[in-house]
Amino acid sequence: MRSVAVESRYLTHSYQREAPEGEMKTLLRTVGLIAVVAVAAPSLMAQWPDYPTRNVPMTPDGEPDLEGSVPRTYWGTVDFSGIWERQRRRPQGAGDGPGADATAVPAAPATPPEPAAPAVPEDGIPNATFFDIGAGFENGVPYTPWAAEVRDQRMADNMKDNPDANCLPMGHMQFHLHPQPRRIVQSEDIMVIIYEGNAGIREIFLDGRPSPDNDPQPWWYGYSTGEWDGDTLVVTTTGFRDDGWLDVNGSPLTEQGKIVERLTRTDFGHMEIVVTIEDPMAYTEPFTVKVNHQIMLDTALIEFICIENEKSVRFFDQD
Amino acid sequence: MKPESLLVLAVGVGLVIGWTFTPSPVLAHHAFAAEFSRDLPLELTGAVTRLEWMNPHARFYINVEDEDGELVEWDFELSIPNGLMRRGWTRNSLKEGDVVTVTGFRAKNAPNVGNASTVVLADGTRVFAGSSADDEN
Numbered sequence: 001m002r003s004v005a006v007e008s009r010y011l012t013h014s015y016q017r018e019a020p021e022g023e024m025k026t027l028l029r030t031v032g033l034i035a036v037v038a039v040a041a042p043s044l045m046a047q048w049p050d051y052p053t054r055n056v057p058m059t060p061d062g063e064p065d066l067e068g069s070v071p072r073t074y075w076g077t078v079d080f081s082g083i084w085e086r087q088r089r090r091p092q093g094a095g096d097g098p099g100a101d102a103t104a105v106p107a108a109p110a111t112p113p114e115p116a117a118p119a120v121p122e123d124g125i126p127n128a129t130f131f132d133i134g135a136g137f138e139n140g141v142p143y144t145p146w147a148a149e150v151r152d153q154r155m156a157d158n159m160k161d162n163p164d165a166n167c168l169p170m171g172h173m174q175f176h177l178h179p180q181p182r183r184i185v186q187s188e189d190i191m192v193i194i195y196e197g198n199a200g201i202r203e204i205f206l207d208g209r210p211s212p213d214n215d216p217q218p219w220w221y222g223y224s225t226g227e228w229d230g231d232t233l234v235v236t237t238t239g240f241r242d243d244g245w246l247d248v249n250g251s252p253l254t255e256q257g258k259i260v261e262r263l264t265r266t267d268f269g270h271m272e273i274v275v276t277i278e279d280p281m282a283y284t285e286p287f288t289v290k291v292n293h294q295i296m297l298d299t300a301l302i303e304f305i306c307i308e309n310e311k312s313v314r315f316f317d318q319d
Numbered sequence: 320m321k322p323e324s325l326l327v328l329a330v331g332v333g334l335v336i337g338w339t340f341t342p343s344p345v346l347a348h349h350a351f352a353a354e355f356s357r358d359l360p361l362e363l364t365g366a367v368t369r370l371e372w373m374n375p376h377a378r379f380y381i382n383v384e385d386e387d388g389e390l391v392e393w394d395f396e397l398s399i400p401n402g403l404m405r406r407g408w409t410r411n412s413l414k415e416g417d418v419v420t421v422t423g424f425r426a427k428n429a430p431n432v433g434n435a436s437t438v439v440l441a442d443g444t445r446v447f448a449g450s451s452a453d454d455e456n
Contacts, residue, residue: 098407098446158353165350167375180401196401302401309373312396315429316353 053082053297057268064297066269070231075188078231078265083299085181086130087270087292121290125274128289130177133247133277136289147252147282154250160316162245167306169200169220172237172259173246176273176291183301191226191233196301204235211238218242218255233263246277254281269295354396355434359425363433367417368392372400372410377447379413379435381421395421395435397447412446413438419446 057068071079121127126136134141143151154161164170170178180197189207194200204224211225222237237259244253253259257279264272271293278286365381377397382390397403400410413419418441426432438446 098412159350160353162350165353180399302404304374304399304401306375309371309378310375311378311394312350312354312376315426315432316350317427 050298051300056297064269066267066295068268070265070267073186073188077188077228078233079186080184080191080233080263080265080271081186083181083183083296083301084271084293085296086177086179087294123290125288125290128173128177128247128275128291130174130179131248133173133251133289134287137287141251141277141287142284143251144280144282144284150252150282151250154245158317159248159250160313162248162250163220164198164245164248165316166313167198167310170198171220171244171246171253172202172222172261173275173291174248175200175202176275176293177247180304181296181299181301194301196304198306199304206233211236222257222259229262231264235261235263237261252279252282253277254279256281271295351434354426354428355424356427357424359427360422361425361433362420362422363393364418364420365390365393367413367415367419369415370410370413374401375399377403379438381419383431391431393421393431393433395423395433395438397435397438403447408447417441 055071057065059065071081073079126134129135132140159165162170164174164178169175175182175193175195175197178195178197180195182193182195182197182200185192185194187206189205191204191206193202193204195202200221202221202224204226206226208227209225212223216223216239218239218241220241223239224235224237226233226235228234238257240253240255240257240259242255244257245251246253257277260276260278262272262274262276264274266272273291273293274288275291276286276288277283363381363383365383368380368382370380371378377400379395379397381393381395383393385391420439420441421433421435421437423434423436426434435447440446
């Protein structure tokens with residue numbers, strides 16, 4: 001049964017708990033599950049074997065309880081370990097895989113879809129999007145005149161210099177919002193985040209060390225230290241390069257930048273990352289945005305060596 | 320149910336279906352417009368010569384007959400292999416000799432290079448489509 005449950009979860013990304021409501025519903029659910037697994041079987045055969053994630057809380061129905069309790073480490077802190085993906089606005093479904101009906105697929109639109117502005121959550125902290133860190137603000141983020149000009153130029157250049165488009169580390173916010181997943185590995189003294197996208201690796205020191213004050217070499221990832229505020233991990237990063245991109249549209253981050261991330265695992269399956277950006281060169285005042293992640297079960301990161309067959313850059317419009 | 324309600328329901332269902340199955344053009348590693356133009360849509364049919372199942376984008380090549388009857392090889396960019404694999408596609412989903420019809424967009428600065436939005440085999444089977452819809456939301 002475990003393998004069937006795993007396959008259906010993997011295919012649908014539907015983690016909702018369902019309460020049993022009579023035999024007919026149970027029968028329908030069973031038939032539905034069989035159908036899903038039957039449709040999925042050919043494509044799932046093509047994957048490497050899924051390996052079940054251990055210690056997943058389960059509902060009485062045998063489904064993962066994503067609203068279950070937050071796991072803790074043996075030394076007492078919240079345990080963020082696992083593979084995470086940014087929360088999707090729509091589920092990734094079987095309609096994208098082999099066996100889908102070609103006639104149901106219209107040609108691509110001539111104009112790009114307008115990404116909808118994310119809804120402002122109850123706590124009032126705007127959600128950032130991959131393309132626009134200020135999408136949730138009525139008037140965008142508070143650029144300095146210099147930063148507004150930089151962003152405009154980057155957009156006018158069709159974002160050809162976005163680090164991500166050149167197989168380079170894409171910065172904290174693009175990493176947080178990238179469609180490819182990331183794995184958190186946590187010990188008492190360090191948290192490591194392995195980003196599948198562009199094979200990024202980030203170290204966050206939890207051993208009490210201060211941020212360096214000896215004019216360190218600026219890094220793509222900066223230098224991150226974390227401390228616990230109750231069950232929230234507060235990560236402070238400084239020491240960034242001067243040419244950062246906070247989003248695909250090119251909102252700048254400079255050497256004067258400081259990023260504070262507050263990571264809260266709200267339940268077993270969800271994590272909120274509240275990010276405050278402070279950079280007097282680029283922004284007239286600090287601003288705060290939120291990113292929502294959800295857990296991915298029974299899967300693994302897939303190797304991503306960006307440069308192995310990079311052929312896009314040579315075609316970029318250099319005008 | 321009132322006719323107005325039915326209409327609203329029909330439109331709603333149609334929107335949901337359309338939204339779910341509409342593929343977005345594959346992003347050129349998040350700099351689509353630096354490489355391709357949405358003002359240059361294409362639809363081409365040809366036989367597959369090879370598939371490169373590699374990062375950062377899967378690519379495939381097809382021979383297309385030009386106006387003079389000569390075969391010209393076109394180079395098409397897809398989404399990243401990792402995303403395609405998570406949807407069940409593999410390096411064996413498209414084989415040399417398969418005849419496909421591709422819709423997508425031409426590169427601005429390179430002849431015979433395109434970005435594939437939909438790829439359909441001769442028997443109507445769709446491959447790889449919907450490949451980067453999640454990149455934009």
